[in-house]
Amino acid sequence: MAVLVLDRRKRPLMPCSERRARVLLARGRARIHRIVPFTIRLVDRLQEDSTLQPLRLQADPGSKGTGLALVREQETVDEVTGAMIRTIVVVMLLEIAHRGQTLHEVLTQRRAFRRRRRGNLRHRPDRFDNRTRPEGWLAPSLQHRVDTTASWVDRLCRWAPVTSLSQELVRFDTQQMQDPEIAGVMYQQGTLAGYEVREYLLEKWGRKCVYCGQEGVPIEIDHIHPKSRGGSDRVSNLTLACHDCNQAKGNSPLEQFLAKQPEVLRRIQAQAKTPLKDAAAVNSTRWALVQRLKATGLEVEVASGGRTKWNRHRLHLPKTHSLDAACVGHVDAIHCWQQPVLTIKATGRGSYQRTRLTRHGFPRGYLTRNKSAFGFQTGDLVRAFVTSGKKAGRYLGRVAIRASGSFNIQTATGLVQGIPHRFCTLIQRADGYGYALTQRAFDIGEAGTGAAYAAALSLPGLNPRVSRVIG
Structure with missing residues (x-):
C-alpha cells in the first residue's frame, strides 16, 4: 500500500512505497505526519522541486458503503489500430462504511419519544407551519453519505496531487x-x-x-x-x-x-x-455528490454502473467496492490492484444526548458533560502497556473514556475493560472514523487501526512495542 507524502509546507507530493518511506524516516529526511492513512512529511523538499504525475480519484457511491480508488493514468497508442489505450495503476484502495441506517434509527427513536411526551404527558400543538426545507434538502441519513464521501475526497486531494475525479453517477436507471x-x-x-x-x-x-x-x-x-x-x-x-x-x-x-x-x-x-431500497438511496444522493465534486474545481468524469460492471467482468476482477471504483469510466487495463484495502468506518464524534433513557423515553442516568478526561477522548487510538495485575499485557485500539480514569479499549480480539489511564499512550486523535486494514495474507481488525498499519510497515520512529502487539 502506498504511503502519502507531503512537502515541508504540507503540500502534496507523489506517494511513495513502504520501503522508500522507511528509508526516509530512518535517515531523518521525513517525519510522521499521520498514522492512518499513513502520511509522512519531508523536511528537505518543496513541491516546486519535485516532479508530480497526475492522479485520479475514482468513487463508486453505494447505499451502505462507498469505494474510493486513487489511481495513476497511463495513456498509450495502439500500434495496430491507432486507438488510445487507457491503463490505470492503482495507488491506494479505500472503502467508506456509512452509518446512514444508524442515523435513521436514532432519529426514528427520538421522534417516537417526542411524540409520546407531547401526547401523553403534556399537550403542545404541532408546529409544522414554521418548518421549511431548502432546495436540494436530503434526509439526514442520505446527507451523511454525501458529506462523508465529499469529506474524504477533500482529504485525499490535500494529501495527494489529485488532478481529476471520476464518479459512478447512476447505478440503476429505473426509468x-x-x-x-x-x-x-x-x-x-x-x-x-x-x-x-x-x-x-x-x-x-x-x-x-x-x-x-x-x-x-x-x-x-x-x-x-x-x-x-x-x-x-x-x-x-x-x-x-x-x-x-x-x-x-x-x-x-x-x-x-x-x-x-x-x-x-x-x-x-x-x-x-x-x-430496491438501496437503489433509491443511491439515486437520491448521486446528483448532490456530483455537485459537491464539481465544487472542488477539478475535472469530473461520470459513468454508469453498467459500464463499471462491464469493465470489472472484462478485466476479471473480484467484486468489491474499491475495485468497482477503480473500474469507473473508461478503463482498458488495470495494474497493481492486488493490494490492501483501507476500510474507513464512520463512527461519529459522540452524542448530544446527556442521559440514558428507559424504553419509555425517560432519563435513567446522566452522562458526563466533559468529552475529555486525563487528556483522552472517546475514539482516540491508544496503546496501553499494563505491567502487572489481572490486566497485564499490551493493548492497542480505540478507547472509551471514563471520568474515574478507568478506560475501556476495543482491541482486535475484543473489549478490554478497566485499563487505568496512566498506562495509555496516545497514538492518534479521534476524527470520527474507525480504521481497518484488510489484506489477503492477514486481516487487521478495526481495533488495530492506525498504529497497526504503521507496525505492519515496521516504520522507525514508533515505539518498538507496537510491532510486537501485532505479532
Whole structure:
C-alpha cells in the first residue's frame, strides 16, 4: 500500500512505497505526519522541486458503503489500430462504511419519544407551519453519505496531487428498466446492453434462486408472469431462478407453480412490487455528490454502473467496492490492484444526548458533560502497556473514556475493560472514523487501526512495542 507524502509546507507530493518511506524516516529526511492513512512529511523538499504525475480519484457511491480508488493514468497508442489505450495503476484502495441506517434509527427513536411526551404527558400543538426545507434538502441519513464521501475526497486531494475525479453517477436507471423502449440512453446499446437490469435483479433478489434458494449456481432471468401469457419485460415482472427451477416453471403461472408453497408465493409477490431500497438511496444522493465534486474545481468524469460492471467482468476482477471504483469510466487495463484495502468506518464524534433513557423515553442516568478526561477522548487510538495485575499485557485500539480514569479499549480480539489511564499512550486523535486494514495474507481488525498499519510497515520512529502487539 502506498504511503502519502507531503512537502515541508504540507503540500502534496507523489506517494511513495513502504520501503522508500522507511528509508526516509530512518535517515531523518521525513517525519510522521499521520498514522492512518499513513502520511509522512519531508523536511528537505518543496513541491516546486519535485516532479508530480497526475492522479485520479475514482468513487463508486453505494447505499451502505462507498469505494474510493486513487489511481495513476497511463495513456498509450495502439500500434495496430491507432486507438488510445487507457491503463490505470492503482495507488491506494479505500472503502467508506456509512452509518446512514444508524442515523435513521436514532432519529426514528427520538421522534417516537417526542411524540409520546407531547401526547401523553403534556399537550403542545404541532408546529409544522414554521418548518421549511431548502432546495436540494436530503434526509439526514442520505446527507451523511454525501458529506462523508465529499469529506474524504477533500482529504485525499490535500494529501495527494489529485488532478481529476471520476464518479459512478447512476447505478440503476429505473426509468429505462421500466420502459425498455426509451431512446437516448447510450449504455442501452452495444456491449453494455442488459447490464443495468441484471445487476439490479441480482441486488434485489439476493443473488440466489427465489424458488429453491440455491446460491453459487448459474442464475437465469425468469418472467414472473410468463411472456407467452402476456407478461412484459419490465423489471417488476422479472426475477432470478436456477436452470432447473426455470425449466420446471416453464410458462406456468406463478400461482400454479407455487401452489404447494404459499409462503414463497406471498414473499415473491410482495418483493416483486417493492423497489430496491438501496437503489433509491443511491439515486437520491448521486446528483448532490456530483455537485459537491464539481465544487472542488477539478475535472469530473461520470459513468454508469453498467459500464463499471462491464469493465470489472472484462478485466476479471473480484467484486468489491474499491475495485468497482477503480473500474469507473473508461478503463482498458488495470495494474497493481492486488493490494490492501483501507476500510474507513464512520463512527461519529459522540452524542448530544446527556442521559440514558428507559424504553419509555425517560432519563435513567446522566452522562458526563466533559468529552475529555486525563487528556483522552472517546475514539482516540491508544496503546496501553499494563505491567502487572489481572490486566497485564499490551493493548492497542480505540478507547472509551471514563471520568474515574478507568478506560475501556476495543482491541482486535475484543473489549478490554478497566485499563487505568496512566498506562495509555496516545497514538492518534479521534476524527470520527474507525480504521481497518484488510489484506489477503492477514486481516487487521478495526481495533488495530492506525498504529497497526504503521507496525505492519515496521516504520522507525514508533515505539518498538507496537510491532510486537501485532505479532
